[in-house]
Amino acid sequence: MSLTTHSPLSDLGIHRATIHLNPGVDELYAHAIRLGEGVRATTGPLTVHTDKTGRSPKDRFIVEDDQTRDAVWWEGFNRPIGQDVFDGLLKKMTQYADERELFVQQVFAGTDKTQRIAVRMVTEMAYHSLFIHNMFVRPTPEELADFEADWTVLNIPSFKADPAVDGVRTGTFILVNFGKKMIIAGGTQYAGENKKGIFSVMNFLLPARGVMPMHCSANVGEGGDVALFFGLSGTGKTTLSADPSRKLIGDDEHGWTDTGVFNFEGGCYAKVIRLNPQAEPDIYRTTQTYGTVLENVVLKADGTPDLDDDSLTENTRSAYPIEQIDNIQPGSIAGHPRNIIFLTADAFGVLPPLSRLTPEQTMYQFISGFTAKIPGTEEGVTEPGPTFSACFGAPFMPRHPGEYARLLAKKVQDSGATVWLVNTGWSGGMYGQGKRMSIGHTRALIHAALGGELDSVEFEREPFFNLEIPSEVPGVPREVLNPRDAWTDKTAYDETARKLARMFRDNFQRFEAGVEQSVTDSMPDPDAQS
Ligand code: ATP
Ligand code: MN
Numbered sequence: 001m002s003l004t005t006h007s008p009l010s011d012l013g014i015h016r017a018t019i020h021l022n023p024g025v026d027e028l029y030a031h032a033i034r035l036g037e038g039v040r041a042t043t044g045p046l047t048v049h050t051d052k053t054g055r056s057p058k059d060r061f062i063v064e065d066d067q068t069r070d071a072v073w074w075e076g077f078n079r080p081i082g083q084d085v086f087d088g089l090l091k092k093m094t095q096y097a098d099e100r101e102l103f104v105q106q107v108f109a110g111t112d113k114t115q116r117i118a119v120r121m122v123t124e125m126a127y128h129s130l131f132i133h134n135m136f137v138r139p140t141p142e143e144l145a146d147f148e149a150d151w152t153v154l155n156i157p158s159f160k161a162d163p164a165v166d167g168v169r170t171g172t173f174i175l176v177n178f179g180k181k182m183i184i185a186g187g188t189q190y191a192g193e194n195k196k197g198i199f200s201v202m203n204f205l206l207p208a209r210g211v212m213p214m215h216c217s218a219n220v221g222e223g224g225d226v227a228l229f230f231g232l233s234g235t236g237k238t239t240l241s242a243d244p245s246r247k248l249i250g251d252d253e254h255g256w257t258d259t260g261v262f263n264f265e266g267g268c269y270a271k272v273i274r275l276n277p278q279a280e281p282d283i284y285r286t287t288q289t290y291g292t293v294l295e296n297v298v299l300k301a302d303g304t305p306d307l308d309d310d311s312l313t314e315n316t317r318s319a320y321p322i323e324q325i326d327n328i329q330p331g332s333i334a335g336h337p338r339n340i341i342f343l344t345a346d347a348f349g350v351l352p353p354l355s356r357l358t359p360e361q362t363m364y365q366f367i368s369g370f371t372a373k374i375p376g377t378e379e380g381v382t383e384p385g386p387t388f389s390a391c392f393g394a395p396f397m398p399r400h401p402g403e404y405a406r407l408l409a410k411k412v413q414d415s416g417a418t419v420w421l422v423n424t425g426w427s428g429g430m431y432g433q434g435k436r437m438s439i440g441h442t443r444a445l446i447h448a449a450l451g452g453e454l455d456s457v458e459f460e461r462e463p464f465f466n467l468e469i470p471s472e473v474p475g476v477p478r479e480v481l482n483p484r485d486a487w488t489d490k491t492a493y494d495e496t497a498r499k500l501a502r503m504f505r506d507n508f509q510r511f512e513a514g515v516e517q518s519v520t521d522s523m524p525d526p527d528a529q530s
Helices: 025-034 083-099 124-136 142-146 192-209 237-241 280-288 359-367 401-415 440-449 491-514 515-523
Strands: 018-021 038-039 046-048 062-063 080-082 101-107 117-123 151-156 173-177 182-186 212-215 215-222 224-231 247-250 255-256 261-263 266-272 293-295 317-322 337-344 355-356 368-371 385-388 418-423 459-460 467-470
Touching: 025 046, 025 192, 046 124, 046 224, 062 083, 062 151, 062 215, 062 317, 080 224, 083 151, 083 182, 101 192, 117 124, 117 192, 124 192, 124 266, 124 293, 124 317, 124 515, 173 192, 182 192, 212 317, 212 401, 215 237, 215 255, 224 237, 224 255, 237 247, 237 266, 237 337, 237 440, 247 261, 261 385, 266 280, 266 337, 337 359, 337 368, 337 440, 355 440, 359 401, 359 418, 359 491, 359 515
Parallel strands: 018 101, 046 293, 062 080, 062 173, 117 151, 151 182, 224 337, 337 418
Antiparallel strands: 038 046, 101 117, 173 182, 212 255, 215 224, 215 247, 255 261, 266 317, 293 317, 355 418, 355 467, 368 385, 459 467
């Protein structure tokens, strides 16, 4: 399917543009290469370099209207913008786009037919179109025949706003309009905006139907036990859910309905910097496969990807359809979770590699959303440091964190799932002194938890966060289980733990009024005795 005679975008006032409707992989390679967007690596992937190498959360706005005014939590990343600003930019953009060549993909967000939305993704870049083809749920030919879009995304990177007249912050903008069911984006080539924009839409719409939207990966074991892995960027959602012994449900975004969990996406978007082929064979293979988009990976002289090269960014990515992973759950939909893992990459080296959470701690940790910010995924961040991001995804959660937390708490209670906190970050000292947990140890800890092997072991409580730590885990040395044991300088550990406990408490102040006393009571205690 290619060049159409009448414009499928005439409702947007786009009549003259050359439009490629639902182009396939071969076609998109050809267009991307012709347009100078990228080259084909000798190993297969389409390799592209982008102007921005991470998302621009400060340039994302939500149009304030009757639907959003009282339902959106207008704090943090959720900033309102007027309908007039949206209309003005849309008009300029469509005039601009009408003079160009455009790519349109008709796709779904959501594998659950009762929950999904149909999206028309209009892009200027051919490689974005391939990214979208890889990352969203691909309709069947029958579904395409009578495809009707609920939402439209118009993404024109070469169109830059003029902040002085257009009413936005910079040349870059991502405007979400729930009334018009449209997202318009300009001034950034970073492909991740395409998926995270629609993620925000789902995150707003689903709670109104009692469905919990989640920034998590998911997989399912032989016996049908589902596990969710929540966590901020770089904490290990993609890495740890791609587990040869379990079927992958999805990589980054899921919904939890009355019957179980479903993936929003049809693909994965994995970090590939310094990827170790032994530790992560599945993801490594995608970097050597035709059809993959490799973003900001540098090629060697022989045209093969150099995964160690971080000269463009630390945030190098591989975007591939989920079918590139060997062991996947058909349909990317499954039952209720038995285990939920909150991942954190604690640069302080304070949190235990694995601990079990009470229901109150679950809500507390979910709303806190702690990790260390790994350089690269967001613009302007070059040094690691602590970060708190409510619901493990504040930039994509339009509603009040308490709303998501209550929905999650209810689902956890009804399903009886066990919730674990897993630190994939530093051990034996803080960032710079200790070292990052090995992926092998983290996998062993997670396998033990998911396999029920910890049901019969004893747990001890650490004093500062009151977390329950298993006293032994097969395949993991005892001294790494309790973080204090892993530090040589115990006084330094206690001081650092107290410091982190204080950071948690300071961050939580703004949420205290919105949660039950029992949740506040579960806060870490900086004055505890070790
Ligand atoms: P995003 O939301 O940006 O997609 P993510 O949660 O999916 O982030 P990953 O892509 O899995 O994060 O990134 C985790 C990174 O940390 C990988 O580069 C992985 O190799 C590295 N890593 C190092 N040690 C560990 C560990 N113990 N567990 C998991 N990942 C680890
Ligand atoms: Mn990921």
